Amino acid sequence: MFSFSSQRHNAGNPVMTLLDHRKRMLLSFCVILSLLSIGTSTNALSLTFKQTVAELVVSNKKLAKFYESTGYAPLWIGTSNLHRNRRSAFFKAISSADTHGLPVLRYNPKELKKQARTARTQKDLAAIEVSMSQTFLTYAADIQTGLLIPKKISKDIQRKVPYRDHFSYLKNFAKSNPAAFLKALPPQHPEYARLLREKLRFERIVARASWGTALDLTQLRPGDTGKQVVKLRNRLIAMGYLKRNLRRKYDSKLQAAVTAFQKDHGLNADGVAGPATLSELNTPAKRRLQSIIVAMERIRWNNKDLGERHVLVNLTDFTAKIIQNDEVTFRTRSVVGANMESRRTPEFSDIMELMVINPTWHVPRSIAVTEYLPVLQEDPLALDHLILYDDFGLPVNRAMHDFNMFDEQTFPFDVKQLPSPGNALGLVKFLFPNPYNIYLHDTPEKSLFSKDRRTFSHGCVRLQQPFEFAYNLLKTQEEWPEEFFNAQLTTGMEISVNLEEPVPVHLIYRTATVPTDGRINFRSDIYGRDQLIWQALSSHEAALQTARGWTETQ
Numbered sequence: 001m002f003s004f005s006s007q008r009h010n011a012g013n014p015v016m017t018l019l020d021h022r023k024r025m026l027l028s029f030c031v032i033l034s035l036l037s038i039g040t041s042t043n044a045l046s047l048t049f050k051q052t053v054a055e056l057v058v059s060n061k062k063l064a065k066f067y068e069s070t071g072y073a074p075l076w077i078g079t080s081n082l083h084r085n086r087r088s089a090f091f092k093a094i095s096s097a098d099t100h101g102l103p104v105l106r107y108n109p110k111e112l113k114k115q116a117r118t119a120r121t122q123k124d125l126a127a128i129e130v131s132m133s134q135t136f137l138t139y140a141a142d143i144q145t146g147l148l149i150p151k152k153i154s155k156d157i158q159r160k161v162p163y164r165d166h167f168s169y170l171k172n173f174a175k176s177n178p179a180a181f182l183k184a185l186p187p188q189h190p191e192y193a194r195l196l197r198e199k200l201r202f203e204r205i206v207a208r209a210s211w212g213t214a215l216d217l218t219q220l221r222p223g224d225t226g227k228q229v230v231k232l233r234n235r236l237i238a239m240g241y242l243k244r245n246l247r248r249k250y251d252s253k254l255q256a257a258v259t260a261f262q263k264d265h266g267l268n269a270d271g272v273a274g275p276a277t278l279s280e281l282n283t284p285a286k287r288r289l290q291s292i293i294v295a296m297e298r299i300r301w302n303n304k305d306l307g308e309r310h311v312l313v314n315l316t317d318f319t320a321k322i323i324q325n326d327e328v329t330f331r332t333r334s335v336v337g338a339n340m341e342s343r344r345t346p347e348f349s350d351i352m353e354l355m356v357i358n359p360t361w362h363v364p365r366s367i368a369v370t371e372y373l374p375v376l377q378e379d380p381l382a383l384d385h386l387i388l389y390d391d392f393g394l395p396v397n398r399a400m401h402d403f404n405m406f407d408e409q410t411f412p413f414d415v416k417q418l419p420s421p422g423n424a425l426g427l428v429k430f431l432f433p434n435p436y437n438i439y440l441h442d443t444p445e446k447s448l449f450s451k452d453r454r455t456f457s458h459g460c461v462r463l464q465q466p467f468e469f470a471y472n473l474l475k476t477q478e479e480w481p482e483e484f485f486n487a488q489l490t491t492g493m494e495i496s497v498n499l500e501e502p503v504p505v506h507l508i509y510r511t512a513t514v515p516t517d518g519r520i521n522f523r524s525d526i527y528g529r530d531q532l533i534w535q536a537l538s539s540h541e542a543a544l545q546t547a548r549g550w551t552e553t554q
Helices: 014-040 043-057 061-069 081-095 109-117 122-145 166-174 178-183 190-207 227-238 252-264 275-282 285-301 365-378 446-450 466-474 481-489 529-539
Strands: 309-314 319-324 327-337 348-357 387-389 414-417 428-431 455-457 461-463 495-508
Touching: 043 061, 043 122, 061 122, 061 166, 081 109, 081 122, 081 178, 109 122, 122 166, 122 285, 166 178, 190 285, 227 252, 227 275, 252 275, 285 529, 319 466, 327 446, 327 455, 327 466, 348 466, 348 481, 428 466, 466 481, 466 495
Parallel strands: 309 495
Antiparallel strands: 309 319, 319 327, 327 461, 348 428, 348 495, 387 414
16 A cells, blocks of 8 residues: 555544544545556546656756666656565665764655655646655765765865766666665775664764763873873763773773773873873764765765775875785875865875886975975075976076066966985885875884874875885785885986886875774864864754754754
8 A cells, every 4th residue: 555654642632543544544545546547547637647757857867767678667656566665675774864864854854755646636646756856866976986076176186086876777667676785886996884783873863962071181101190180080980981880990991991092092192191082082972973964975985896905095194005805904194184274184085007216306396396495586496406407408507596576477387306314205205196185105104103293295195005005916916025125216217117007095084984894983184174064064054963862963
């Protein structure tokens, strides 16, 4: 039977329950009569349905193409088991869209049900048919490839979203098991499933008033005692880092819990609860829940095969990883772009094709004219590690030029730094040609890797262990990758090495991740991009939902 359940419940009043039941039966009977008329009434009535559908979809090429291919037969409206199963699976999916951090009101299941209950004519039924198809396409695209358009959030989010064809959505759904098709729409990556579980867990935490009162930002060390230590202990117990106990001293077990928390939040894991650690401990659970919802949206934007072997650089985590068959085979610390308009590292994916050993640094013009030209104007012989070249590729005698004659627009020289251990790119760089001139490379500034927050570069990604990174990449094509690499290095000459199997590279930005073998990890929103995404989701009414129906849109 084609019916939509009432949202009212009168279990405590038998008379009202009976009246509601009769009312629903009458409405369903009216709809069934209309539905049956599509297939059993006159050709004129059937033609009216089809003509109305054709008129309603004419402005939507994909919908028009689909209905033309089916002779305008109904996808949703009908009395067969298949039509009922489609409707049931569809309404179940859109009514629970908030499970995935998507706004149920965007798909408005209540309005669709109301529209169906009030249908009386062939035109009414045609309108329902088209409305359901349009809503289905919106939901399918949202849950598979994201609600938002990345580049509209920030120009630095250069994600090529793998959008699916709307005609294919409809065509494949029409010939599939409805429930199975809808269940397969969200990203099938294990990380998405883990985030989904964490979302549900954090909703319960928020519903029960988070983790308690905030901690004072007073540094606590092993051996300390007192009320603040007790508050720290209780917070770590509430967060699952420590078993229940009544100890009032900052003992070895409390220190181990603090260390574990620091590792999960990208902090220096020294076991001391300093200001940075206490600040992270004070971050409200609802803020963490926002990070999880944003991370799910980000995965939808990149819902594609990342590659059997690929490089994953999480900008907020300051790490670069090589992943083979979903297993991390190598990991190293990284430095990313400074939080300045022209230096923030963008998010995108590309293909790594080669590495350059003993690279020359071709100084980007933006750096040459904004950073180096003012120095040369003060002292033409400064920056002696750099060489200037004219239009003919010949070295420039700096003593022969007054650099005060030039400005950012008229500076005529190319600036390079030749291969050397002190080269800004270090001794190796890894190229994946892209319009943003971003690559991975070595660096002589090794001290920066000891810092918690590593935003210091002009945009490229610096690696703490670039040689080991190279060995790992080369092992698929060289029997002795370390020996091969070092043989090229000792020549002191710039040498390009092609990767026989190009490797996909994904520069992502995730403040919430769930490793396969541990607790959820959180990182700082270093460039403020997640906050922009959350604000955009909130504008679509994607509020935080908890088990008790509480919402928070701030």
